[in-house]
């Protein structure tokens with residue numbers, strides 16, 4: 001595995017070769033690769049005012065080329081950050097009662113009253129799936145293309161809280177020809193209940209919910225990535241089965257692909273260093289996961305306030321193999337209702353041995 005701190009000093013600084021800029025204008029940003037095959041840290045963007053179209057196009061090109069990019073210490077307010085996101089495409093609607101800015105989601109570990117999510121609470125268990133490599137919203141009919149996180153308040157250094165990325169384009173390149181032929185034109189079927197069960201297979205609330213009882217959504221597994229022209233493995237912890245395959249063979253293949261991309265050589269890790277740090281990734285070029293605790297750990301103990309926007313896919317694959325206009329299916333309320341049924345409305349803390 002490669003981390004920014006380990007590799008950035010040794011990496012060459014590259015000037016981007018623009019395809020989306022204004023032609024004669026010179027490149028304004030520098031991209032320092034953070035891993036041998038993907039990911040870059042971008043410098044040279046002045047966030048004290050909205051970036052020019054030229055700079056924005058350079059950032060877009062960098063996301064396409066590298067799969068994910070890191071922008072340090074941007075100083076953007078929530079509204080600046082959402083306005084910046086809206087220039088990448090159509091933002092997915094999002095809302096949090098913790099802050100007023102629209103189209104900004106709240107993946108923090110905080111309740112409305114500022115208390116930290118603690119072990120044994122439903123939100124604690126719900127968040128476990130984020131530790132598995134996934135792409136955002138593949139369980140919906142309409143998929144997100146870009147996701148971005150901005151750091152607002154970080155746990156102490158050395159306690160973890162990174163975001164990790166897996167290079168699914170290079171993993172595809174490295175597949176044997178037989179597997180490539182098998183996967184070509186195959187359709188993956190995704191479920192948000194499935195990934196929760198994969199993360200915690202014995203947790204009674206998730207066990208009681210059968211993914212087959214709820215909508216699942218279909219997306220091709222191998223798609224040519226619009227930002228780079230390279231083929232990508234669109235896999236995720238949400239991937240429940242592969243259509244047209246024997247269930248056992250499908251399970252084995254999904255596990256093999258997930259294990260493949262988890263190998264350290266395909267993984268890069270990004271640490272948020274200060275509030276205002278921003279990461280943007282392309283879900284159709286990389287998978288990602290929450291890096292979890294390190295050292296003495298942060299979860300259950302320290303605030304990790306991060307905020308997020310997502311931009312819908314802007315390619316013909318936006319709706320995958322699903323009917324356009326299919327509504328979003330929200331798993332959260334169903335899971336909450338099942339939890340309440342099993343453990344009682346008052347029983348907010350559930351003692352469960354994850355191992």
Ligand SMILES: [Fe+2]
Nearest residue numbers: 130134135136
């Ligand atoms: Fe995610």
